[in-house]
Amino acid sequence: MEQAFPASCLAGLRCTSCGATYSADEVHTTCPACGKVLFAEYDLARAGQTLTREPLRSRPWTLWRYHELMPVRDPASRLTLGEGGTPLLRGERLGQALGLSRLWLKDESQNPTGSFKARGLAAAISRAKELGARAVAIPSAGNAAAAMSAYAARAGLPAYVFMPEDTPAAMPA
The missing domain is CATH 3.40.50 (Rossmann fold)
Structure with a gap:
């Protein structure tokens, strides 16, 4: 049942200082433009379509029950x-x-x-x-x-x- 849901709604990375955005598929430790912290951004509208009470009830009581809001896209990598x-x-x-x-x-x-x-x-x-x-x-x-x-x-x-x-x-x- 869990495979029916997206592995992650991770949309990209955004700099907390200058606002520059980057692909989440690229490895960054800090913003290449200004050296500040990058935060993960999620497609919350998409997550809201599947992250509802009913599916949550049937998921294991672990961190990964909220996989739509986690940064790991491939379930095999969890x-x-x-x-x-x-x-x-x-x-x-x-x-x-x-x-x-x-x-x-x-x-x-x-x-x-x-x-x-x-x-x-x-x-x-x-x-x-x-x-x-x-x-x-x-x-x-x-x-x-x-x-x-x-x-x-x-x-x-x-x-x-x-x-x-x-x-x-x-x-x-």
């Missing part, structure tokens, strides 16, 4: 370790202490790599794989490095983690 679908927990006592009648906490520690970083790195490494990356790298001494390494291993890609020299010995993931 990597997963079971991320997403983490529980919402009632924070009753904390809510009372803060004067809130209802407080819910999202327990992202239930992701396979122990943090919310699993979500972003699942998408990033999937996209890197789709674009033909031969290796991936990240500057991190913590959860992002652990998540990138896990998803790179799933993709069969070498992973390189760069940490500052003064990172405490107990810190590396």
Whole structure:
């Protein structure tokens, strides 16, 4: 049933500073025109045609249930370790202490790599794989490095983690 839906409604990349646009099929780390950050743009009208309650009910409770709004076009490139679908927990006592009648906490520690970083790195490494990356790298001494390494291993890609020299010995993931 899931194959009936578009793999992604990714339309392109737009610079957050100068507004220049680029194809999502090209590899860019920053805007070639001004060096600033590029954001993914999606065809939300097209996504709205298929991303409705009924199809969502039948999809797995993972990050990829929202694949129309993810940057990976080819379903075969989607990597997963079971991320997403983490529980919402009632924070009753904390809510009372803060004067809130209802407080819910999202327990992202239930992701396979122990943090919310699993979500972003699942998408990033999937996209890197789709674009033909031969290796991936990240500057991190913590959860992002652990998540990138896990998803790179799933993709069969070498992973390189760069940490500052003064990172405490107990810190590396």
